[in-house]
Amino acid sequence: MDRRTREYLQGRFGDYYRSATLSLPPAADAREWGHIPFTDGGTTMVRHQSLLELGELDAFLAGESPRHVYFSAARYEDPATRGMDEKGWQSADLVFDLDADHLPSIDPERTSYEEMLRACKGALLNLVNILHRDFDFETQVVFSGSRGYHVHVRDPSVRDIDAAARREVVDYVRGADLDTEGLVTTTVDHGTTRRVLRTDGGWGRRVHERLIALAADLREMEEKAALARLREYDRIGTGRAETLLTAFRETPEAVERGNLEAGGPGVRILVEQLAERVVAENGSAVDEPVTTDVNRLIRLPGSLHGGTGLAVRRLDSEDVAAFDPLIDAVPERFTGQQVRIEVTEPSEAPVSFNGGSFRPTDGEHVVPEPVGVFLMARERARKVRET
Amino acid sequence: MAEVDPRHARYPFLSGAREAVAVLSVAPTELARADAPAVERGAERVERALMAGRVDAESPDSWRPRDELLSYPVARVLVSLLDNDAAIRKYAVAEATTARERLAADAGAGGAGLRSVDDRTLSLADALQEFDVADAVRARDDGRFDVDVDVYLRLADPSAGDDWRLVNRALVDGQVPVERDELYDLLEERVRARVADGLPIPVGGEAGETLADALSPEVARLSTLLTDRAPKIKTGPVDRPAFPPCVEALQERARAGEDLPARSRFALVAFLVDLGMDEAEIASETGLDEAAVEFPVTVLADGSGSQYPMPSCETMDAQGDCVNTDEVCERVAHPLAYYREATD
Numbered sequence: 001m002d003r004r005t006r007e008y009l010q011g012r013f014g015d016y017y018r019s020a021t022l023s024l025p026p027a028a029d030a031r032e033w034g035h036i037p038f039t040d041g042g043t044t045m046v047r048h049q050s051l052l053e054l055g056e057l058d059a060f061l062a063g064e065s066p067r068h069v070y071f072s073a074a075r076y077e078d079p080a081t082r083g084m085d086e087k088g089w090q091s092a093d094l095v096f097d098l099d100a101d102h103l104p105s106i107d108p109e110r111t112s113y114e115e116m117l118r119a120c121k122g123a124l125l126n127l128v129n130i131l132h133r134d135f136d137f138e139t140q141v142v143f144s145g146s147r148g149y150h151v152h153v154r155d156p157s158v159r160d161i162d163a164a165a166r167r168e169v170v171d172y173v174r175g176a177d178l179d180t181e182g183l184v185t186t187t188v189d190h191g192t193t194r195r196v197l198r199t200d201g202g203w204g205r206r207v208h209e210r211l212i213a214l215a216a217d218l219r220e221m222e223e224k225a226a227l228a229r230l231r232e233y234d235r236i237g238t239g240r241a242e243t244l245l246t247a248f249r250e251t252p253e254a255v256e257r258g259n260l261e262a263g264g265p266g267v268r269i270l271v272e273q274l275a276e277r278v279v280a281e282n283g284s285a286v287d288e289p290v291t292t293d294v295n296r297l298i299r300l301p302g303s304l305h306g307g308t309g310l311a312v313r314r315l316d317s318e319d320v321a322a323f324d325p326l327i328d329a330v331p332e333r334f335t336g337q338q339v340r341i342e343v344t345e346p347s348e349a350p351v352s353f354n355g356g357s358f359r360p361t362d363g364e365h366v367v368p369e370p371v372g373v374f375l376m377a378r379e380r381a382r383k384v385r386e387t
Numbered sequence: 388m389a390e391v392d393p394r395h396a397r398y399p400f401l402s403g404a405r406e407a408v409a410v411l412s413v414a415p416t417e418l419a420r421a422d423a424p425a426v427e428r429g430a431e432r433v434e435r436a437l438m439a440g441r442v443d444a445e446s447p448d449s450w451r452p453r454d455e456l457l458s459y460p461v462a463r464v465l466v467s468l469l470d471n472d473a474a475i476r477k478y479a480v481a482e483a484t485t486a487r488e489r490l491a492a493d494a495g496a497g498g499a500g501l502r503s504v505d506d507r508t509l510s511l512a513d514a515l516q517e518f519d520v521a522d523a524v525r526a527r528d529d530g531r532f533d534v535d536v537d538v539y540l541r542l543a544d545p546s547a548g549d550d551w552r553l554v555n556r557a558l559v560d561g562q563v564p565v566e567r568d569e570l571y572d573l574l575e576e577r578v579r580a581r582v583a584d585g586l587p588i589p590v591g592g593e594a595g596e597t598l599a600d601a602l603s604p605e606v607a608r609l610s611t612l613l614t615d616r617a618p619k620i621k622t623g624p625v626d627r628p629a630f631p632p633c634v635e636a637l638q639e640r641a642r643a644g645e646d647l648p649a650r651s652r653f654a655l656v657a658f659l660v661d662l663g664m665d666e667a668e669i670a671s672e673t674g675l676d677e678a679a680v681e682f683p684v685t686v687l688a689d690g691s692g693s694q695y696p697m698p699s700c701e702t703m704d705a706q707g708d709c710v711n712t713d714e715v716c717e718r719v720a721h722p723l724a725y726y727r728e729a730t731d
Contacts, residue, residue, distance in 0.1 A: 135536055136561030157537035165540040168553040179555045201559030 005376050005383040010038040012373065013304055014065035016311075016333045022057060022302035026154065030075035030090065034297050035066035036306065045070075047297065050080035067306030070297035075159075084295055091159035094166065095298055096131075096173070097290040098123050099148035104285055112349045116147050117325055124149045127284035128320065130173050134202065141320050143329050145305025145312040150298055166292040173286055175279030178203050180272045184260065195267055199258035206282055207275045208258055214274070215248040215255050233273050240266030304331065309373030326353050330370045339372035340387065341365060345380035396452035397489055398509055399459030400482065400581055401517055408460055424454040429461025430605040436466075436481035437474060437612055440702045443485050461602075467587035468599055468606045475586045483579035490514055491571050511570070518577045524570065525562075532570050533562040542573040547649050625662055629729035631722040632711035633703050634658050642674040650698075650706050654722075656680050657697040661723055697722055 001009075025031065033054055034047030047070075054060045061069065072079065073095045077088030100116035101108050103123060108116070124141065128151065131137045140152040158169075171177055183204050187194050197211065198204030218226040223245070230241035247262035248255060260267040290296060299305065301314045310329040330353055343360045350359045353370040360375060364384055367375075375381035395404035428450050432442045442462070444450055450458075466478045493508035515521040520542075523535035534542075536558060543551045556563045565573070590599055599606070630638070637655040641647055647655070652675065659669045670677040699721050703709040709716075719725045 134558045134560075155537075157535065158540075161537065161540050164545070168540055168545055171552065172554045172558070175554065177549070177552060177554055179549050179552075182549070182555060198557055200564065201557030201562075203554065204557055205559065 001376075001379055002382055004385075006038050008383040009067075009306075009309070009373065009376055010065050012309075012334065012369075013038070013067070013306075014062060016304055016331050017058070017061040017065055019333055020058075020061075020302060020331075022061065022300065024051075024057060025071060025300075027075050028057075028071070030077075030079060032072035032074070032076060032079040032087070032297065034070040034072075035064070036068040037064065038067045038306075048080055048082045053080060061303070069300045069303040071300055073296050073298055074294055089294065092294040094137075094153040094155075094158050094161075094169065095291065095296070096127060096151040096153075096170075096284075097148065097287040098127065098151070098284065099144070099146075099287055099290075101147060102285060102287045113147070114326065114352065120148050121323075123284045123286075124151070124320065126282050127151055127173055127286060128317070129282070130284065134172070135169075139317070141315045141317070142299075142301050143310075143313040143315060143323065143325050144299060145303075145310045145329065146308050152298075163292045163294055166294070167288065170286055170288050170291050173284045174288075175203060175283035178275065178279055180275040181268070183207055183275055184268045184271050193261075195260045195263070197258040197260055197267075197271060203275065203278070206278050207271060210274050210278050211271065212255060215252065218245060218248050219252070230270075233270055235269050236266055240264065240269070244270060305377075307377050309334065309370065309377045327355065330354055334369045334373055337369040338366050339369045340384050341367060341372045341375060341381040342384045343375065343381045347380070351375065391452040391456050393452050394509055396455035397493075398486060399456050400486070400578060401509075404456060404459070407456060423457070424450060425457035425461050426602070426605065428454050428458035429465055430609065432458055432462035432482075433465050433469075433474075433478060433609055434612060436462075436478040437609070439699045440477070440481050441485045441488075441705070442478075442481050463586060463588055464590065464598065465602060465605055465609060467590055468602060469609055470587070475583065479579050479583035479586065482582040483575045486578045487571050487575040490574060491568075494571075495567075514574055518574065518581075520577075527564065531564045531566055534565055534570070534573070536561050536563055539563040539565075539573075542576055544576060547572075548646075625664070626726075626730050629726050630658075631716065631725035631729075632713060633700075633708050633722055636710045637708060638673055644674070648706075651708050652679070654698050654703060654706075654708060658722060658726075661697055662726075 029051050031051070032047065033049045033051060034045050036043065036045050045068075051057070072092075074087075074092035075090045077090060079087060081087050098120055100106050100111070100120045103116075103119050106116055106119055111119075128139055128141065131139050131151065131153065137153045137155055137158070140154070142150040142152065144150055161169075184195050184197050187196065197208050199208040218229065221229065226245050227238070227241045230236055230244055231238065236244070243262075243264040244266050247260070247264070247267075251262050254260070254262060260271070263270070299312045301312050303312050304310070305312060309331070310325060311331050313323075313325075313329050315323055335354065342364045343362055346360050346362050348359070350357045351371050351374060352358070353368065353374065356368055356371070358365075358367050358371050360380065372381065372383075376383060392403070392407060395401060395407045398404060399408075428444065431444060435445070436442050444455070462478070466475055469475075490509060490511070494511040494514070512521065515524050520534075520538050523538040525533045527533055536553075539556075540553065543553075545552050549555055553563070589595075634655060637647065637651055641652070641655060655673060656669055656675075659672060664672065666677055666680050669675070669680045673680070698706075700709060700716070700719065703722065715725050715728055719728060
């Protein structure tokens with residue numbers, strides 16, 4: 001990044017911080033703070049600082065206008081000590097990290113920023129659903145300022161669980177290693193085998209709900225179409241499809257109870273495939289190493305992301321679904337002005353903010369400021385003198 | 388002499404038992420010098436732990452509750468003096484195994500709920516209280532229990548089998564339903580951790596030396612046990628027809644794809660480790676996943692050879708794995724001894 005661009009961005013970040021009021025996370029004094037200044041490379045982190053050293057946060061941000069600002073998920077006895085072992089780890093919020101780069105459906109080379117954000121939103125809604133419904137956790141959703149979301153859980157009961165236990169939570173929300181065969185248990189009762197689907201909670205309940213929905217759909221359909229629909233599943237031929245359909249039609253209350261005996265051996269095959277779909281569609285591909293790290297640093301809500309110029313935003317639960325980062329995370333301070341830039345790294349994909357769209361081609365352009373800040377922060381453009 | 392609560396004799400790791408020991412105010416040194424029954428019973432505790440994977444007395448009627456209670460701190464000192472990490476691990480596991488059996492018997496006698504009827508036994512409610520999880524566990528109508536997810540995560544060992552993985556649990560509203568037996572398993576782990584906590588006891592200083600000297604006959608005897616205990620097996624080509632019937636049976640079940648209980652799988656893997664097999668060989672021998680044998684093999688082969696061996700015949704019998712016995716079984720007390728005899 002050249003000097004003019006850097007000074008411009010740092011100046012505008014400073015303007016933002018002077019007009020913004022950021023709220024501190026709980027127990028801010030017990031956390032480690034870190035920031036990356038707008039110096040030449042812009043990649044060296046100043047960390048192992050306590051709030052005591054930073055002083056008053058708003059004043060620090062306005063004075064320093066750093067490129068990135070972080071605080072630790074963990075609380076420490078002595079957050080400013082350099083060695084991690086000497087800090088005296090006390091607890092760490094459980095912070096789930098969702099990044100479009102890590103979603104299985106995303107090829108970061110080929111996917112536009114908007115598409116990435118959309119895919120990430122789906123994973124976020126699944127995550128919040130699981131954390132509320134299964135874990136009964138209270139959550140704080142934060143837009144990361146770039147390609148993803150952070151979900152903070154500060155429930156005291158889980159703050160001190162170790163990395164291994166966090167991995168169990170992560171695997172749960174991902175649906176990783178779900179024993180799909182184990183969802184249907186076969187019990188022998190007075191010489192008769194009974195196949196029972198776990199319905200009372202966890203992934204079993206989600207699969208059961210899917211099965212009930214499928215059975216209801218099939219009951220509404222013509223016999224021929226219903227059979228064809230069932231045969232779309234692997235290893236389900238005409239015979240198994242007929243047995244399944246008869247069971248769904250004649251004993252719907254048994255399906256409701258998870259009693260799948262009448263469905264025959266095809267039930268297990270069907271349930272396994274439904275389970276795979278349910279995991280793919282309702283699981284959430286959170287980034288495991290980041291989420292299980294009990295010493296990690298996370299972006300400060302309210303700060304600006306130095307790689308996009310977007311604000312890191314806390315979201316209320318009811319606003320999550322409607323949140324559009326390309327509108328709602330654009331700092332108000334940057335709207336309403338134009339800026340002259342020279343695109344150094346053009347692209348086919350347009351950059352869209354606040355509903356406007358710009359395709360970055362080579363050469364000088366006058367663009368809305370959020371677009372200019374975004375391209376400069378990504379080092380795909382540089383600032384040129386206004387004429 | 389103060390009356391000893393039989394419950395403390397039965398569960399000597401309880402915090403109340405620790406206080407009871409303090410009230411008796413007998414220094415281990417004095418006990419050791421006096422050649423007290425508690426020392427003999429303490430040595431038996433450790434011996435049984437190493438040989439049979441349990442700590443109950445072979446003739447329970449020979450000991451007063453007082454001896455039983457005091458034998459626990461004595462056993463802790465003895466196992467510390469052995470200066471062997473594997474022995475300490477084995478001892479803690481054995482204490483927990485026995486505690487679990489007793490708890491299952493006591494709490495099971497009290498009916499389906501959490502309370503027990505007999506004040507000499509430990510109720511499930513008492514056990515939960517003891518480990519500070521009483522508020523986190525609730526009895527359900529269907530005989531199972533709901534455990535708060537944070538407590539479940541702290542207690543359950545996901546490497547103990549897929550069933551323990553949170554992803555395979557019917558988690559709902561922050562609660563994990565568990566079977567009664569599984570709740571005992573969770574408490575067993577809590578007991579093991581408590582017993583292991585503080586071991587080895589640093590036995591130093593003048594008082595420590597006096598104590599070590601006084602206990603030296605027991606320590607010497609237990610040490611020989613430690614080296615001779617697992618019948619040594621000549622390493623060499625594995626002689627499959629010489630496998631004891633219990634191992635054969637476990638192997639057949641594993642190969643047939645049955646999900647063996649953790650203890651049985653452990654026994655099978657331990658036997659093969661003792662024969663000098665590595666993970667890959669064990670996996671191909673048993674048909675178990677290489678991943679499934681990795682953890683036990685790491686623990687079993689932790690450089691100290693067979694310090695953590697295949698369970699004895701008695702333990703195999705207790706866990707229901709002693710099957711198809713033949714005349715060699717009648718003569719031996721350990722499946723490895725069977726193999727040694729059959730290969731001689």
